[in-house]
Amino acid sequence: MKEDKLFARSKEIRQDNWGRLLCYISVTILLLLVVTIVYFISSKGLQTFTKNHVNVWSFLTTADWNTSLDAHGHADIGALALITTSFSTTMLAAAMATPLAFVIAIYVVALKPKFGQRFVQPVIELLLGIPSVVYGFIGLTVLVPIIRGRFGGTGFGILAGALILALMILPTITSLSIESLRSVDPSYQKFAYTLGCTHWQMIYHVMLRISAKKLMIAVIYGIARAFGEALAVQMVIGNTVQMPTSLVSPTATLTSKLTTDIGNTIDGTLPNNALWTLALILLLISLAFNLIVKGFTRGGEAK
Amino acid sequence: MIMTENSLTTKDVKVSYGKYESLHGVTLAFPKNKITALMGPSGCGKSTFLRCLNRSNDLLPDVTVSGEIEFEQQDIYGPKVNVVALRTQIGMVYQQPTPFPFSIYENVIFSQRMMGMRERRQADEIVERSLRQAAIWDEVKDRLHRSAQSLSGGQQQRVCLASVLAGAPEVILLDEPTSALDPIASAKIETTLLALKDSYTIVIVTHNLQQASRISDQTAFLLNGNLIEAGATKEIFMKPREQATSDYLNGKFG
Numbered sequence: 001m002k003e004d005k006l007f008a009r010s011k012e013i014r015q016d017n018w019g020r021l022l023c024y025i026s027v028t029i030l031l032l033l034v035v036t037i038v039y040f041i042s043s044k045g046l047q048t049f050t051k052n053h054v055n056v057w058s059f060l061t062t063a064d065w066n067t068s069l070d071a072h073g074h075a076d077i078g079a080l081a082l083i084t085t086s087f088s089t090t091m092l093a094a095a096m097a098t099p100l101a102f103v104i105a106i107y108v109v110a111l112k113p114k115f116g117q118r119f120v121q122p123v124i125e126l127l128l129g130i131p132s133v134v135y136g137f138i139g140l141t142v143l144v145p146i147i148r149g150r151f152g153g154t155g156f157g158i159l160a161g162a163l164i165l166a167l168m169i170l171p172t173i174t175s176l177s178i179e180s181l182r183s184v185d186p187s188y189q190k191f192a193y194t195l196g197c198t199h200w201q202m203i204y205h206v207m208l209r210i211s212a213k214k215l216m217i218a219v220i221y222g223i224a225r226a227f228g229e230a231l232a233v234q235m236v237i238g239n240t241v242q243m244p245t246s247l248v249s250p251t252a253t254l255t256s257k258l259t260t261d262i263g264n265t266i267d268g269t270l271p272n273n274a275l276w277t278l279a280l281i282l283l284l285i286s287l288a289f290n291l292i293v294k295g296f297t298r299g300g301e302a303k
Numbered sequence: 304m305i306m307t308e309n310s311l312t313t314k315d316v317k318v319s320y321g322k323y324e325s326l327h328g329v330t331l332a333f334p335k336n337k338i339t340a341l342m343g344p345s346g347c348g349k350s351t352f353l354r355c356l357n358r359s360n361d362l363l364p365d366v367t368v369s370g371e372i373e374f375e376q377q378d379i380y381g382p383k384v385n386v387v388a389l390r391t392q393i394g395m396v397y398q399q400p401t402p403f404p405f406s407i408y409e410n411v412i413f414s415q416r417m418m419g420m421r422e423r424r425q426a427d428e429i430v431e432r433s434l435r436q437a438a439i440w441d442e443v444k445d446r447l448h449r450s451a452q453s454l455s456g457g458q459q460q461r462v463c464l465a466s467v468l469a470g471a472p473e474v475i476l477l478d479e480p481t482s483a484l485d486p487i488a489s490a491k492i493e494t495t496l497l498a499l500k501d502s503y504t505i506v507i508v509t510h511n512l513q514q515a516s517r518i519s520d521q522t523a524f525l526l527n528g529n530l531i532e533a534g535a536t537k538e539i540f541m542k543p544r545e546q547a548t549s550d551y552l553n554g555k556f557g
């Protein structure tokens with residue numbers, strides 16, 4: 001009787017096995033997807049170097065996007081202008097959005113929690129949900145003319161791109177910052193007041209200090225988002241592959257070049273392969289962002 | 304008990320959370336350089352009363368405090384009082400030690416830093432003195448720059464005490480400081496408090512009757528938001544005037 005029960009295959013155990021199987025299948029599909037995407041982009045992207053014999057170093061360090069082949073079948077194609085513009089637009093956007101995001105987060109968490117929860121947070125969530133084409137459209141119709149009027153030129157360029165990206169990543173960084181500040185244990189606040197902190201000292205020396213790593217991660221997520229954003233940037237950046245000479249000279253980013261050209265090139269040719277190389281660079285950079293975040297999180301646990 | 308000078312006095316202190324009055328008028332004096340124990344069953348208002356004494360009730364939403372509380376003959380709820388300074392003068396140690404996730408050193412020097420202390424050697428001195436006073440110097444002197452959260456609960460509690468002491472308080476309020484600790488750690492805290500009483504006025508909330516009888520000079524018994532009686536600890540324990548006190552001491556409730 002007792003042994004019967006011990007060795008019986010119950011319904012619960014069957015359920016358990018099914019559940020486990022389902023998880024394994026899902027995880028396998030996910031891993032396969034990742035591997036396939038990485039393989040696909042790499043194999044395509046590397047053809048620029050293997051099949052079209054473009055020099056890797058000159059691809060990364062020259063700025064001329066010249067896809068025509070010379071007499072020997074060599075091409076002088078370089079992505080430096082795109083890489084430079086991508087990085088400067090993103091960093092400028094982060095530099096503009098971060099301080100504002102932190103101030104809003106502090107306001108919402110530590111200064112006016114009720115007002116923050118009822119009013120500011122819904123607004124942020126709303127902003128998070130606006131599609132990027134809308135941001136791009138606002139940039140195109142409002143921002144670019146203003147910049148043109150104020151700084152001359154066409155109005156297209158890094159400044160317009162960075163402003164739009166700043167607007168787009170502001171809600172991302174803000175909501176993640178709010179989350180990190182909220183995660184500071186309230187008993188630390190209590191302890192801080194006990195030790196004679198003013199309200200501001202408590203915010204600065206306790207809340208910001210304790211959540212510093214998480215705030216950094218919030219900023220990196222914002223940067224990653226800005227880096228990968230294509231549509232809105234494409235609408236205001238100018239889409240001319242040239243080294244930016246100022247913040248208001250038309251130029252192009254890795255992503256904007258990709259979205260602009262991918263429909264106009266023929267599969268298997270250098271112009272197409274070179275775009276895949278851009279995609280590969282984007283993939284590697286986003287991988288780098290991920291690793292940085294991992295590094296930060298690990299450091300956080302150790303402490 | 305020979306009455307000495309009082310450090311803190313309260314008169315008819317009432318506290319409400321929203322519309323609900325939790326403390327119905329407590330009048331009590333805390334003599335300088337003595338230990339006063341606040342006793343009573345859970346929920347009787349001990350923490351509420353204690354929080355009035357350094358105005359940490361101000362930090363809770365919807366709290367109204369009425370009555371008079373004087374610290375060295377000054378009304379601490381007066382309009383010109385610097386509450387931040389008051390809280391370093393009247394320090395508080397909580398039931399659950401919550402040192403910051405910083406180093407032991409940074410935890411102890413924290414309040415001085417907030418007051419603008421920058422000098423390295425002076426900081427070192429204050430840290431050592433405070434940790435010695437809290438009777439934990441010997442245990443941590445070799446790892447001052449390690450995280451305070453790597454310590455045991457009892458050690459953390461004494462580091463928190465050291466952090467409070469580093470702010471140079473006159474009065475130390477302790478809200479059940481040992482109820483989360485094992486008996487050995489509790490005993491260490493008790494010894495520490497006895498040693499501190501020469502220089503500080505101490506108010507301790509405790510559930511533990513033996514603890515109250517071992518370390519306090521004065522005992523106050525609260526019940527349902529009322530002060531039932533207060534007096535020299537020996538008298539309260541040997542011949543309580545009120546039936547409720549006697550019942551409580553005999554374990555009839557609480």
Ligand SMILES: Nc1ncnc2c1ncn2[C@@H]1O[C@H](COP(=O)(O)OP(=O)(O)O)[C@@H](O)[C@H]1O
Pocket residue numbers: 320325343344345346347348349350351352363
């Ligand atoms: N922050 C608060 N908000 C509302 N009610 C509270 C709060 N703190 C305590 N109370 C109420 O006040 C009464 C006394 O609580 P407390 O002072 O914590 O008692 P004790 O410390 O003696 O256990 C209890 O009825 C409790 O529910």
Ligand SMILES: [Mg+2]
Pocket residue numbers: 349350351478
């Ligand atoms: Mg309590």
